[in-house]
Amino acid sequence: MRDHLNKRCMSRREMLGLCRNAFGGVALLGLLNSLPFGRKLWASGADAAELMTPKTPHFRPRAKHIIFLYMDGGISQVDAFDPKPRLNKEHGENPFEKFEVDPTQFNNYGRIMKSHWDFKQHGDSGMWMSELFPHLSTCVDDIAMINSMVSDFPEHTNANYFLHTGIGIQGRPSMGAWVTYGLGSENENLPGYVVLDGGLIPPGGLDNFKNGFLPAGYQASVLKAQKAPVANIRPQEAADSLQTAKLDHIRQMDQNVLVRLGQADEIEATIANYELAYRMQSAVPELTEFKDESKTTMNLYGIYSEDVHTQSYGAQCLLARRLVERGVRFIELTCPKVEADRWDQHSNLKDGHFKNAHAVDQPIAGLIKDLKQRGLLDDTLIVFAGEFGRTPFAQGSDGRDHNPSAFSIWLAGAGIKGGTVYGKTDEYGYRVVENKTTIHDLHATMLFLMGIDHERHTYRFSGRDIRLTDVHGQVIKGILA
């Protein structure tokens, strides 16, 4: 490891030398997005030994990329993935007579409510799924369903921070930041951690995607599916040649500083950064141009759907695949803004859940199939999760309130045993009765599949070696291939 690091270090000097040609003329190695070198440049005050501790990866990774499909607001497990016939039988009865009811976010307890959707078994595995997800139902043999998820928080914001950062308060590094901190990125022109903003930024805001106390370079770059997908990515100059001329002049003048100082790594790194920034200017917009995608592919993702939300989520999913192809480590998709808001149906669940499902179902199925046919699913872990589930009894007459005591998520792709159903809830889908699985377990598993031991993957902050999984978490062995 030490030899390896040493080589990386020595080659950097040479590279900086190479950079002194005309702007954009020379390919850079993944200077600042790759480790260990980027880490040294980024980390101020981090102790040398800590920086050099071999962390990457701890063991053979099964996944190189993660696509995190965030289901904002809390999808109802009993309407989507976890069938509960007893709800049909006891529809309209008083939940307080059936089981102990926890305090809820809205304190507006209605009656036990059956699902609006029928469940059927699908695929070779016979996994149950409701008719909310007709397309996804055709992929059940690729996915592992966990019906026994629990969260610590019944409020969106804390539950979101918990899901994204492993702790229920603001300011901690997001899971994507932890992954890139550990592994860097494979692409020198793109950030390692990307959030595709579908229209809904989750409660808790952009802090769900931040670097927390990790160096700023690990925060997510938020991309929108538009012409200038990232902030400040478009040159303001009228012509490219003008910008290039300016940058050339800047670099030429900056050389004076280097000559005077003799040695100034910080400044050299900043100069090198302009190269990278320049290249990102063209690499990033190219991402969102689907010129080279076939009609069949576009169709697979639902980009020609009549539902504009299916179209836009389809574009996000396709963009996610393109990011995977370009070596981006961690990609999160946020939900499209359908008329019924996020999955948070405190009322009018039938309409809201249908619209949300319709927007994401075909694109997600398309993504799985497309990755699979291109051989990318072997390297890519897909995680589909919300921050909590919903109650089996109604809120008011036709909604459901938050339920952190049981919900369903699923994973697919690299290292995952398709067709698995893991964990059980009680007959109402209200509480977990078997294989209780925490957010920490989910994080431990995601890191594990990326080749990272969650217990050893730490960062010193506030006098402690802090982990994504705090002091908890166990890899969910039961869903691994």
Add this chain to the structure above:
Amino acid sequence: MSKVARALIWFVLPASVIVVCMMAWQGANQSSKSVGKSEVDFNYHIRPILSQNCFTCHGPDSSSREGDLRLDRLEDATALLRDGGRAIIPGDSRNSVLVSRIESDDPNHVMPPPAAKKTLTPRQIEQLRQWIDDGAEWKPHWAFIPPGKPKLPAGIRKKPLAKQIDFLINDALEKRDLRPVPSTSKPRFVRRVAYLLTGLPPSPADLEDFLTEDSKDFAKRVVDHYLASPHFGERWARHWMDLMRYADTMGHEFDFPISGSWHYRDYLIRAFNADVPYNQLVREHLAGDLLESPRRHPEENFNESVLGTGFFFLGEGKHSPVSTREEEMIRIDNAIDVISKSFVALTVSCARCHDHKFDNIPTTDFYAMYGMLESTRITPRPARDYEQHDKVLARVGRIKGQIEASLLPEAKRTDQASTSLIKQIAFNKEVSDTAFQLLGDFRSGDVGEWTFMDAAFKAYGVKEQLLIGRNSVEVPSLGLVSSRGLSPGVFGAFRSADFVVQHDSILVRAAGNTGTIRLIVNNFQVIRAPLYEGMEQVVTDSSWQEYRLDTHLVKGQKAYLEILPGRYFEHEYRLKSNDYIEIDIAVAYSNRGPRLQPRPEPTVYAKETLPASISGLVTSYDSLASALHDSTYFLGLDEGTPINSPVFIRGNPAMLSEEAIPHRFLTALSENFPNFPQNGSGRLAWADAVVDPANSLTSRVIVNRIWHLLFGRGIVETVDNFGLQGKLPTHPELLDLLAVTFVEQGWSIKELARQIALSETFRRSTVANESTVERDPDNDYLHHFPIRRLEGEAIRDGILAVSGRLDSTMFGKPVEIYLTPFMSGRGRPPVSGPLNGNGRRSIYMSIRRNFLPPFMLTFDMPVPFNTFGKRNTTTVPAQSLTLMNDPFVHQQAEYWANRSIASADSQALAARINQFYLSAFSRRATNPELEKDMSFIRSQAMAQGVPLEDIGRSASIWKDFCHILFNRKEFIYLL
């Protein structure tokens, strides 16, 4: 060798690192090749080994202790072990079990066990062995040993602190045979001082003044000039805000505002500018509401001290938590974290669930503090308190006395009805039933355990005092508590003691317009739907009505009732000039409420019916009293009901220890602070303990922060953690010298900054000496001045200063954040702020937790959730993209260029370029630079078809040129 490769050497040769630290401590001049006998120091070598490798299972935390062995205390480490033998036998390493277990080959026997994934180096084992053989001398952790002045040669001792600093720094360099570099040039020095003290570049005019006046006192003049600048406070307040996780909103789902947050920011700016002694500043933060003689604003005479408590509520906050108890725990935990890290650089929050794993901080320390903060209430407070009007108050009091003297005797003569009524209800017949819980009955004029805060509220007995209004004088028929005793629009709060909610509802009889009745459950302030809308009632009827609070969700919780004139609008407290409220009874009940006797009508004297002498008094009373109206508020602290908190076992608020922890100071320092008071919250006593010179941490922590801010690195690098997990000081004697002198010199931040800035060490060039770099690669010994990148705020403010767009207006409401399309989510302000922030300095931009300024974040502004005494300095492409493409940067380049073109002077190309350089880099262009720049400009003119003679007037060419200067590394680095 690159820095990375140098770092590698550190990794490969950890022993040399240890030697370097050790030499710093002992000041010994020894070769770094081997560790000699006398060189092993417990604090600098041995405890770090034990702490890193052993304390997790053999440290202070009893819950995770293995084998009944603890190695953090001598008497335990040398005690007889369960299995025989002793871990440490002083003088005999061979028979010390500690050593044999570490050296064991047996995986079941070896320590640390393989599962811990930790191994000691041979060097470390050798040091342990040697230390034991030398007698195993134990010392308290260095930070708990009181600082003492180092022994300095007599000639040095008498010199100013700056010289003493240089002596110690140079001594350390010399002992390592490291050669310091010479001083930097005068212009660079001016730039360094200007930026580090004020966060702005020197103006070309100031620069010229400093450079042309040939004087021995050059450095002094520069340093004193910038210390005296009002911009000093703006920069240093921002540093302090990093510690206090300053923000203007609460984050969470809707990002509600923190009422009046910016008053605290303005307070800081004034305090740093006025050089308020640091011990005073600390006391104001922790107990500014409790000081006997608060510090007052020199001109406006308002209470400054109380504004310090505004830091407390600046954290995150959520609405509608399902458990307010847990929400309180999160808030208090955060406050303890912020307080302990900021003031004493200890991580007390680590002891929330268990005893601290490394430091001597038992979990009871955390809950002692917890109880103190639980005994503290959050309250709106006027940012300009009424006492500034003390003369008015005196006059108002006199006039009131005169009116009372003429009206009261007559009022008392009439009507006996209410007198008999008071007798009847004083027995509380209506509410004596056990179905009721009487929370307060003020109809006799007695308030029991309820408390008044500030001026507005007073209890009025029957016909004892008058309520003087604008057009009438009222004699209450029955006792009541009213906020309009002085005048409507005056602020105050009237609160019950804590009680446990036992019923479904609370009835409060009240009158007023506008006033608020709130039930504060577990100190929870963000009252709204869903869940908590029933905890607040707004009173808008000047006739008496019964108001009902719905409390069924919070039964069993601790709470208090709060009565305020005015009201909250989306969590911002406002008080209008006519607002008032009065109440006479509060009762909790579950099924049916009490039937209260209606209040008899008060005797009202209309002003026009009064004799002219009295009505004249009423008129002058009113015109005087209405001037007392306070209009601007912040959320500060007040005393609540004293609470001793039990320990939450494993941090779980549902699992409580039987014993409650009395208020006290930190165990590690408590010897000096016995007899901690148990009345009240104890905040003032805690604050006094923090700033007591017997406290070994506080002075060291603040001088280290000042050093860190000036040099970019602390003498203790981990500025927020002086515990065992923090770094050791590189210059322990210097740290102590600064700490002791700082206290001697009256805790003056400016004076210390001044002395440091006047030192030769501070004046060194950034150009390192290559051969010295090899031996001190991280510049631990300051043989040169570190190259520093400016913070986001300084970069943005610098751009504005250079472009000429800077608006130096100080203080006031934050300028709304400029919203890019990438900043979306709930709570997004409906309207974006201006791109250029109205030209105001960055400290005046709003800090919305869910919409933090991208420019600042990109340049490493910390996310405001916890104490950040040391910012990261990262290098990421987003920074380049910002300077290359951000519309703000382009806008300012254009502004700068146009201003220059419009100005009469510097029309010649070279002269203009030099002007630009002076503004941007505080120096003139060199000849080669001039040539290159001119050739760039000419080639651009050619490319754009601008005739050479028109270059001087070409807005686009000069805009591009100015933009280039913003992108030069020299612009964002102090070189």
